Amino acid sequence: MKSVLFFLGLVGLALATTTLPKTYENYKVFRIPVENREHAEFLKKFEETPFVDFWTELRLGGNVDVMVGPGTQFTFEEMLTREGMSFSEMIPNLAPMLRAEKLAQDEHKRNKKVNANYNMDWVSYHDLFDFYEYFDYLEAHYEDISVETIGQSFEGRDLRVLKICRGGCGNKPAMFVDGGIHAREWIGPAVVTYMLNELTENLSAENNDLVEDLDWYFLPSVNPDGYYYTQASDRLWRKTRSDYGELCRGTDGNRNFGYQFATGGASNSPCSDTYHGPSAFSEVETQAVKGFVDANKDSIKFYNNIHSYGQLILTPWGYSEELVPDYDDIKSLADTCNDALYAVHQKSYEVGCIPCVLYTASGNSIDYMYGDAGIKYSYSIELRDEGSYGFVLPASEIIPTGEEIFAFHATAARLIVQENSQ
Ligand SMILES: [Zn+2]
Secondary structure, eight states, rough: OHHHHHHHHHHHHHHHHHHOOOTTTOOOOEEOOOOOOHHHHHGGGGGTTEEEEEESOOTTTTTTEEETTTTOOOOOHHHHHHTOOOOOEEESOOOHHHHHEEEEEEEEHHHHOSSSSOOOSSSSOOOOOHHHHHHHHHHHTTTTTTEEEEEETTTSEEEEEEEEEETSSSOOOOEEEEEOOSSTTTTHHHHHHHHHHHHTTOGGGGGGHHHOOEOOOOOOOSSSSHHHHHHHHHHTSSSSSOOSSSSSSOOOOGGGSSSSSSSSSSBBBEEEEEEESSTTSSHHHHHHHHHHHHHHHTTTTEEEEEOOOOOEEESSSOSSSSOOOHHHHHHHHHHHHHHHHHHHHHHOOOOEHHHHSSSOOOOOOHHHHHHSSSEEEEEEEEEEESSTTTSOOGGGGGHHHHHHHHHHHHHHHHHHHHHHHH
């Protein structure tokens, strides 16, 4: 414990010496097997410090990936060794990976527009401007597409939901998919917009039933301030950018929802990456999602909260190890959809309730969707990969990930139509 306090004591020093944008020179990502509860409890203490950044959730019997800066690596390694824990270097130095990513993105940006109307494609990561320009184009060119601004972020950026409703919204079962609540998980917004494109610009005759029989709502960026910040200043920022006058900024939006808020698996320390915020729905971003869902909860039959990474399909509850009353149905639909996902590129994703697969996490969005809004089929997916690149997933993975995740949703949508027509 003394050593953990030593880590905490360095907080002020680190904040005072932070320069932007962060290069992450000599930052390492360690992969640590979590063999027993003692290991888990030992590692859990570091979640309160900004020196050990958890890239994945603690997972008993699995691995956890953590990023540690050059100044504290030696101490951290010593502490693990003293606890009898093993570890390996997943990424020996982050900086060259981030430089390569930025270079590729800048080069792509320098090329001329994809077409005359917008700059979106899925061979590069894009900024919010490109997303919204693409939305505007779709809204202007398709009769059954509209954009609803459901609120503004802390820094005043729009939260825009793209709605595909043939013959008007609200008369059919609806699918609601969001991404980017954790800013650094760039593959999330990329895959949400990929699916949107599959149902609009790239709609095939065989998928026509998906827009004929259902409404679709896409919110690619729940946390636009965070997303902007990851592109301008700190590629590995996770939280919102709210400021409560504390030492550290931001709240974990996925611990800020109001169902069983702050009942475990969330931190009350503003410097933690899993800080739940000062109160339930303190964040304007989660308020906006709540407002949208509350207004449409009768028609929304499926919800997916997209994250990365780890290749997991997670179900409620998150706050409790108890299984939800509809667990068998929820698991069975996920298994069927997972088969469709696997058939595309033979990538394995694991299905299970949050504490079954990871650790408890309260205040997450799917607990609210299931527990309060009554959306039975509520999921959270952790996209690719399994830890070679983590959050810095190469843009060449966007299309294959999009293809398998679209297969998952297409299968879910058809099963939901079936269930609702019975
Ligand atoms: Zn996440």
